[in-house]
Amino acid sequence: MSTPIDISEDAGVRYLHFGSEWIQGAMRIRRPYALELAYTREMMAGLLLRDADEWPRSALLIGLGAASLTRFVHHHCPQARIQVVEIEPRVVAAARQFFKLPDEDARLAIHVGDGARYVMETERHFDLILVDGFDRHARAGALDTSPFYQAVRARLSGKGLMSVNLFGRSRGFRASVERIITAFDDRAIAFPSCDSGNVVAFGAEGERIEVPLAELRERARALKDRTGLDLGPTVTRLEQAGSLPGGRLIL
Template sequence: MAHSIDVSEEAGVRYLHFGSDWVQGAMKVRRPYALELEYTRHMAAGLLLRPAPWPRKVLLIGLGAASLTKFFYRNVPQARITVAEIDARVVAVARAHFKLPDEDARLRIVVADGAEVVMRNTGYWDMILVDGYDHNARAGVLDTAPFYTAARAALATNGLLASNLFGKRKTFRDSLARIGEAFDGRTLALPQCETGNVVALANAGEPFALPFAEIQARAAALKLETGLDLRDTFKRLAIELATPDDILRF
């Protein structure tokens, strides 16, 4: 029997649930294009690591409450966005309750297995953002070595992968190791969110070095342009990594 898809609302925030109290997405009703949950803000952190007009082609796996879809649609105007959502009911709920924009030349919603979409496109995407979990918070094939290998092949030469993992799970280090193996060690785990989520970034291109001061300048500009503030996230990352020259190598 398929799980239910439920919507709740409290203190001006609307939540999406897959048959349990587990939050699968959230939207502040008065700010529907903002990223309400901390981990979704971390999922967008790759925008600080490459200069515009990158990215031009973005794949989102897992629609949820459409938070990342709406953020990229509004704030990354050069990007063509494809969203792969395996459950048509989630798409309908996102349209009815979470202000999912209508499809147009920049936005395409496909009801499909995100892993299959990845495997059909080689060297195509600039960003792949993976946030696909079932009602038991299981990622399935989206957290396997074959998928990460396929994701690397699907990324362009300057492509980045962002994957939502659960840092409190015993399998977290295994997940990070699988990503690292597929991307030749060019991976980065952002600081853990209060909810236990850890966003892992992976670089499909050549290694690069970026001073944290430059990242902070980009973060300040991104906040002015979009309202998304990642400055504290990268301050925490700089402390965690403790590089002697204050440079992020990735």
């Protein structure tokens, strides 16, 4: 049975649902390039970890949803070539009709298909791979397995980062984090849980990341000035959670 695709609006925000009240994506209608949901903002925290003026040159987004991350990267990272993989064609149609999905062009390609299979079969490498794919029951399926995370790592460039959305309140959450840590040989970090219960985890490949707290704060201020994305609260939560040993983010 196919998954229902529903659209709702409240207080100037448009939401995507898969046949339930569970929010699969959101867009503030007057600010379509802003990231409305906290976890989507944190999924872009890689911009604090690499030189954001030149990075990413290429991005793979698995799971389109309300096209929030696609719009943001397309608008604010003009140097990036973007590949989106979405398994449900009706989600792509809804994103075009209701969520201002940019037209495909030399920088943006949309592939309708299985994200896990795409990663297993492609020979391309990406600076940034964003994974945010769930069904109506909040299950990630093959997108949360050891073979998938290992394949993602193999598809990252020498400055590559994976960012993945997990559910911190699910019974399998710790196992998900352990799979990522193992696949990336301990070069992984799970950020403190958002209020929604979402947890964003990162895995790194290539060049070592070591950013002092003061520099993280400065990069967050510069990113906010450039894009409107405010990751200052994220940096504070990392500090308060003890995720910055020696006052540094090391990955």
